[in-house]
Amino acid sequence: MEKESLDAKLEAILFIYGEPLSLQTAAKILQVSLEEIRAARAVLEKRLLGSGSGLTLLTHGENMQLVTKPAFAQFTEAILKSELQEELTPAALETLSIIAYAGLVSRSIIDYIRGVNSSFILRSLLIRGLIERSLDPGHGNAYRYAPSFELLRHFGLSRFEELPDFSRLNGLLQKLTPGSS
Amino acid sequence: MEKESLDAKLEAILFIYGEPLSLQTAAKILQVSLEEIRAARAVLEKRLLGSGSGLTLLTHGENMQLVTKPAFAQFTEAILKSELQEELTPAALETLSIIAYAGLVSRSIIDYIRGVNSSFILRSLLIRGLIERSLDPGHGNAYRYAPSFELLRHFGLSRFEELPDFSRLNGLLQKLTPGSS
Amino acid sequence: MYEVKLEQFSGPLDKLLELIETKQLEITQVSLAEVTVDFLEFIKTLGKNVPPGTIADFLVAAAKLVLLKSKVLLPDLELTEEEEGEIKDLETRLALYREFAARSGGASRELSQLWMRKEIAYSRPLLFTALEKGVFYPSPWLTPETLARAFNKAIAALEALTPEPGKVKGLIISLEGKIRELLTRFSEAVAHSFRNLTKDRSRSEVIVLFLAILHLLKERSISVEQSEQFGDILVRKSGTISKE
Numbered sequence: 001m002e003k004e005s006l007d008a009k010l011e012a013i014l015f016i017y018g019e020p021l022s023l024q025t026a027a028k029i030l031q032v033s034l035e036e037i038r039a040a041r042a043v044l045e046k047r048l049l050g051s052g053s054g055l056t057l058l059t060h061g062e063n064m065q066l067v068t069k070p071a072f073a074q075f076t077e078a079i080l081k082s083e084l085q086e087e088l089t090p091a092a093l094e095t096l097s098i099i100a101y102a103g104l105v106s107r108s109i110i111d112y113i114r115g116v117n118s119s120f121i122l123r124s125l126l127i128r129g130l131i132e133r134s135l136d137p138g139h140g141n142a143y144r145y146a147p148s149f150e151l152l153r154h155f156g157l158s159r160f161e162e163l164p165d166f167s168r169l170n171g172l173l174q175k176l177t178p179g180s181s
Numbered sequence: 182m183e184k185e186s187l188d189a190k191l192e193a194i195l196f197i198y199g200e201p202l203s204l205q206t207a208a209k210i211l212q213v214s215l216e217e218i219r220a221a222r223a224v225l226e227k228r229l230l231g232s233g234s235g236l237t238l239l240t241h242g243e244n245m246q247l248v249t250k251p252a253f254a255q256f257t258e259a260i261l262k263s264e265l266q267e268e269l270t271p272a273a274l275e276t277l278s279i280i281a282y283a284g285l286v287s288r289s290i291i292d293y294i295r296g297v298n299s300s301f302i303l304r305s306l307l308i309r310g311l312i313e314r315s316l317d318p319g320h321g322n323a324y325r326y327a328p329s330f331e332l333l334r335h336f337g338l339s340r341f342e343e344l345p346d347f348s349r350l351n352g353l354l355q356k357l358t359p360g361s362s
Numbered sequence: 363m364y365e366v367k368l369e370q371f372s373g374p375l376d377k378l379l380e381l382i383e384t385k386q387l388e389i390t391q392v393s394l395a396e397v398t399v400d401f402l403e404f405i406k407t408l409g410k411n412v413p414p415g416t417i418a419d420f421l422v423a424a425a426k427l428v429l430l431k432s433k434v435l436l437p438d439l440e441l442t443e444e445e446e447g448e449i450k451d452l453e454t455r456l457a458l459y460r461e462f463a464a465r466s467g468g469a470s471r472e473l474s475q476l477w478m479r480k481e482i483a484y485s486r487p488l489l490f491t492a493l494e495k496g497v498f499y500p501s502p503w504l505t506p507e508t509l510a511r512a513f514n515k516a517i518a519a520l521e522a523l524t525p526e527p528g529k530v531k532g533l534i535i536s537l538e539g540k541i542r543e544l545l546t547r548f549s550e551a552v553a554h555s556f557r558n559l560t561k562d563r564s565r566s567e568v569i570v571l572f573l574a575i576l577h578l579l580k581e582r583s584i585s586v587e588q589s590e591q592f593g594d595i596l597v598r599k600s601g602t603i604s605k606e
Contacts, residue, residue, distance in 0.1 A: 247485070247486075274473055275462050278462045279469075346472070
């Protein structure tokens with residue numbers, strides 16, 4: 001696998017990074033010189049054009065970004081639309097209810113209560129604007145989730161404490177997840 | 182731009198969507214038949230393998246996902262600052278191996294093979310996202326378990342059929358669950 | 363969280379596999395009979411911190427082993443079709459389990475090696491570039507009441523997880539105690555029939571009695587005898603002579 005070419009490695013990190021990445025950062029991550037990265041970028045650009053790929057390389061000065069070919073930009077909207085038009089699944093509803101009744105809750109607590117991994121559903125609820133996330137202070141890169149103001153407005157409530165049976169259900173949640181916040 | 186090939190379009194929507202996408206959804210978004218999507222998937226898979234790309238295609242059942250090549254993990258991890266990969270306990274390993282080789286298996290079969298109640302280990306694997314569960318049709322509230330794309334990604338395989346000795350071990354398990362796949 | 367604690371207990375099949383592999387035996391009925399006593403010894407060491415459900419799993423396996431061992435010890439002993447089936451089933455299961463068991467290599471080792479390789483393929487998050495502010499898209503039927511219902515359901519499922527003690531507890535009867543009880547009774551009467559010993563006892567107690575008898579057999583403090591097919595089994599202290 002050491003023989004894999006630099007342009008392939010560059011493609012992989014651009015794929016993950018998503019945003020524009022500078023030549024300098026790419027060189028640092030791949031542990032090669034700037035010249036080598038520049039050469040790899042040229043190879044990657046040419047390969048994507050020549051191989052009939054659906055992706056292409058955007059270049060802005062020292063920055064580069066892996067994106068879909070311009071002709072395919074329309075798909076983003078179609079995919080987003082089809083995602084949003086899907087009904088909320090029971091799993092999504094369950095996750096949302098935990099967040100709403102908790103007020104502010106970490107992913108590990110949500111996973112613990114549900115007994116399954118919730119990362120995909122959380123992302124989907126975020127995209128729908130039903131929840132918000134913020135960094136969990138003191139927990140590295142972990143996030144905490146809260147219901148969005150839009151959701152509150154949608155319900156015609158002024159605060160989440162007005163949800164049906166709030167104090168009892170919120171209390172149950174506190175009891176079942178000891179020592180956590 | 183109408184001349185762009187279907188495999189390029191498929192690559193683009195997999196890139197945009199990020200998560201595993203079903204053949205059905207892809208066919209709907211691209212407004213083509215399932216057969217055409219299946220063919221495009223085969224073309225895409227082959228092109229990625231042959232062109233020296235940094236990306237690869239995962240296939241699991243009716244779903245597919247575009248991911249980075251497993252050999253580049255050390256570089257992609259530098260970008261993701263990913264959490265440490267936890268060890269798998271012996272109980273986790275044998276439960277995972279039964280599920281991965283079976284493809285889809287009921288809890289009672291897992292318990293039967295291991296000779297112990299597996300509910301807690303299943304719960305912990307679900308929370309880690311390494312397996313998925315679905316209701317077992319015709320068996321009330323009982324669940325069936327399947328390996329996840331997350332597991333495929335962690336193993337660095339393109340499909341579960343690439344597991345060592347797959348067809349023999351899969352055959353042993355299929356014999357226990359006639360009618361399921 | 364209790365799952366960590368619980369998952370450390372391996373089950374009866376794992377223990378059997380360990381015993382058989384330690385002796386480097388193949389999985390056959392003869393080798394299962396050979397490790398039966400060790401298996402029973404092991405059950406005795408299961409402490410109070412072992413969940414009742416696990417003990418029950420061990421006792422069920424022990425009952426099958428006892429059948430199997432009895433067949434070897436008492437060649438005249440006729441087993442019913444169902445009993446033969448149970449023995450065969452144990453053998454088949456163990457062979458299947460060995461393919462996947464963590465202790466015996468096989469599939470588990472392959473998976474472990476893949477895992478340790480740390481060659482992980484990474485994906486992009488859902489709609490990586492589409493996450494923009496300002497989108498709000500609830501389902502039409504999303505109301506505070508549907509949320510409350512969903513929440514109640516989730517909480518009920520979590521509460522149901524809490525292990526319920528006591529349910530299986532009745533099954534656990536001290537093997538040591540049974541052995542002592544047997545010895546006392548042997549000093550009162552020279553011979554006891556198994557039917558007498560097990561009269562009016564629950565199924566689980568019968569199993570434990572079986573285990574106790576086997577244990578004593580191993581220590582040679584008793585001998586067993588069956589005079590006719592399907593007949594009662596006579597249990598007697600070693601060194602005494604049958605009056606019948």
